[in-house]
Amino acid sequence: MDEVRHSLGVSLAIAVSMGLLFFVPNFLFPESVMSMFTTDVKVIELGITYSRIVAFTYIFIAITFAYAGASRSIERARMPMYASSIALILNTILSYILIYGVFIFPSLGLKGAAIAILISRFVEMTILISIIYTTKSILVAPIKVLFQFSKALFIKMFRLIIPIVLGDGLWILGTTACLAIYTHMGTDVGAAVHISNTIQNLFLIIFFGIASACGVMVGKSIGERDYDKTFLYPKKNIVLTITLAIISGVILILVSPFIVRLFQPSAIVYDYSIKILIVIGLGLFIRMYNLVIFDGIIKSGGDAIYSLILSSATIWLVGVPLVYIGAFVWKLPIYLVILLAHVEELVQAIITFRRFLSKKWIHNFVK
Known part of the structure; x- marks a missing residue:
């Protein structure tokens, strides 16, 4: 049981660290990040607004990644599946409301899409952690216990997790660039x-x-x-x-x-x-x-x-x-x-x- 919890602790430590690594440049220096991939001024301007909002999702995704992986390792795949399904539906609804200005909300366009992603990712993380704690899963443990992992376990999991997190982060940046290009093609x-x-x-x-x-x-x-x-x-x-x-x-x-x-x-x-x-x-x-x-x-x-x-x-x-x-x-x-x-x-x-x-x-x- 402690081994599972220690593995979760390692996953959280590595994933959140990598999440911060993507958060900092995308939130503080989005123009520099976008300029690495395109020289089009309008695409960069659109990407800056989107990136600053979406940057926070890297932290939420990191925490969700760790808990979802741990849930699957103990054969509780339904927990992350439920959370991601609800988040996907919520993102669909919020995108419609915020992009086009439904009800009392203003039309925010690309900014609305970013806000919808931010909210849905936060909800996904919250739902997953809530399910884990309300069902009294073996993953529930004090912070001190989670991070009492050995150096050997950390190194082994580091080699496995870092490439996956890096790959997902670069893929998200790529889809952001594509979305900025689409938006620049016209309203x-x-x-x-x-x-x-x-x-x-x-x-x-x-x-x-x-x-x-x-x-x-x-x-x-x-x-x-x-x-x-x-x-x-x-x-x-x-x-x-x-x-x-x-x-x-x-x-x-x-x-x-x-x-x-x-x-x-x-x-x-x-x-x-x-x-x-x-x-x-x-x-x-x-x-x-x-x-x-x-x-x-x-x-x-x-x-x-x-x-x-x-x-x-x-x-x-x-x-x-x-x-x-x-x-x-x-x-x-x-x-x-x-x-x-x-x-x-x-x-x-x-x-x-x-x-x-x-x-x-x-x-x-x-x-």
Whole structure:
């Protein structure tokens, strides 16, 4: 029991430290951070506002990451799944309210999207910790107990956690850059992108559940040294994920005209939104495959360095450059720019599938 708690303490120490590492530059020097990736003044201006607000989420994400990982390690994957599902729904609702100024709230645009993310991440963290404490989980322990870990345990977990946290942080920065580019393409484009993201989030909950459950089974089977199960169970989940994602993509495309109308957009925003959602629906099986195989399988298998290299390389060497070129060089319409963004997902899918088949992602750190 103490070993589990000490592992949680190490995770909290490392994750929060890394969260602060991302928080400080994004909150205090957002212009310098954005200037590393683009020289466009308007993109930088939009990114500064967004980054300063979203910077706080790095701390919330870090704490959630530690408690969610610990929950899965004791086969309580439902706790983080419930928290993330509620947060996803809340983010969808708040994005709609704050971006477009529903009820008594003003229309805040990109700033509203950032606030929605901030609130939903805080709620996710709060719900997860509340569930852990109200259910009297073995993870409940005084701060002193959590941080009474050995140097050997810290070093072992440091090598595993740091690459994952770094990779996730760089990926978030990349998606922030892409969002800033979309918004800079025009007010109508920005509105359409936010509507599309809000709608697609409703279709993601089930896949977060699959990834979470798959991660638990992978970790458990590796601990039992049942490597045949470690490979076969995820294989079945990949087939399930792709099948459900294809069905979900078709449903998304079919219902999108009706859901988009609920936002009461202008004719041009409506047209953009429908076309974006068609692209998203067609590529949903690739994105959800990546979600499950990357977050639920490869990371859970302990392939930390590989996950860092892959997640940061694909977003910054493929995703962001293609989005930038499509928007500002080729001057493509937004739905084609979104299509270019999916090239990153395709590249990642091909690479991760080869890695999965090689079984090199399976690492047993328990000796």
